[in-house]
Amino acid sequence: MLDNKSISSEELTKETFKLAEDLKELNCFVTMNEDASIEKARSIDSANDKHSTLAGIPLAQKDLFCTEGLRTTCSSKILSNFIPPYTATAVERLEHAGSITIGKTNMDEFAMGSSNETSYFGNVHNPWKKGYVPGGSSGGSAAAVAAGIVPAATGTDTGGSIRQPAAHCGITGIKPTYGRVSRWGMIAFASSLDQAGPLARSAEDCAILLNEMSGHDAKDTTSLDVETTDLLKSINQPIEGLKIGIVKEFNLGDLDSGVQSCFENSKKLYETLGAEFVEISLPNISASVPAYYSIAPAECSSNLSRFDGVRFGYRAENTDDLNDLYIKSRSEGFGDEVKRRILIGTYALSAGYYDAYYKKAQQVRRLIKNDFELAFKSIDLLMTPTSPGTAFAFGSKGAQNPVELYLEDLFTISSNLAGLPAISIPHGQVNALPVGLQLIGNFLKEDQILNAAHIFQQNSEFHLDKPSMEDF
């Protein structure tokens, strides 16, 4: 519509803000960027730009990406007044391609959570059911896309934070290979696990966005300097003979029967399209959750030590001395889940426990990576459910025992530990709530998982299902 001028970029942008206002109750945005967005839309209209891939497309950015001059909070009280002096590379590249950053999306505080219930700015509702979680941590981004406010949004994924909310909101989301997208300007949670990626309505849209976000960045020392593939050109290839692995150790028979039947149906669809299924053993996969909950908190306790109330962010008042300023600013500024993870990480890294917890977890991480390397010698990709169940009601999981919520990430965590790309696509519903299917690829094989996801979507209609929004 933008191309044939049946709508101008300015009209589209204004419509986007109107819809976001009408659906304010979803609580998927922390900060809107209205004036600057309309100004950019006008300049796109007057430039008549037909070459930039995303010219005039409104996008939402997870509130973890620094945006110059636009408040960036990580959904935390401690950053509730932070205005970054620079823009994250991933966002800068999307904006360079012509997209318009309409606002910053709500998330779990510092991306620590799987339900978006740890945000200082309140819970995000799942567009499919009011009072239900959208998943996390990129819950605001997933809800904004599912509700149709924006066609796509950015997210970050440390243990499933793109894929799990994509699954719970019935959209598509990809976590690229570690190093594929620059982390510069992303507020770090766990540096060896964090990776940015897009959430959108389809694998094809994800390919368009990922094409723009990817690429070497000299400002990020972990950015890969490899030749980039045009992901849009590599989708729509036949999948005859594609070998898909099913992980024996995941005991899918223990899952909810509705989730199981979605999985079986998708397996059949892939078989009719010519794919072959192979049972694969990943003997150390059960160590993923404990390894992750040692490594991620350890890295978080180190990364979040920068929030001390001195140089930026919230500073407590009435403090006795410098140490008291640190303690009060951090204690008043961080929420309970963030404190819990900092404390676990501090414990795992402290003298006497480092070898038993942190080093041990990193050794186990290698065992998990080795298992994947061996598996990918005989298969092209792995298929698992994205999440053990569907979205759940606010407060119904993890309140008494945090580990209950940590197990939500059972299927997603291992690809972060090994640095592998993985995508979640919608593949059915249980009790009128979406269910996600995960495809994990080998190192730098985003093209292969996007192609398999695209072919699935060309032969099914789950990605076209939309929530009625009648509760909002």
Added chain:
Amino acid sequence: MDQETVRTICYLARLEIDKDKAQKIENDLETIIELIGGLQAFNTENIEPLYSPLEQTAFKHEDIENSDNQKKKFLNNSASSNEDYFLVPRVVE
């Protein structure tokens, strides 16, 4: 995990726990440590730790000045600063 250990970790992390939440935090930490303790069941003899999935040396670039001095912008983000410094409570009497 006893109260003394929790107090030590809190001090190391420069965090204070509300009294009414202390017991819950202690229980939560205990549960999480128990989860992580499950790692001991895996044989990691002679296995090198994997600290990053990339396992490559971070690339280096020439040490060339490549951005403007943004001192004012950075100082403005502090709750308390003057023209040159971030201000904190007096450290030396």
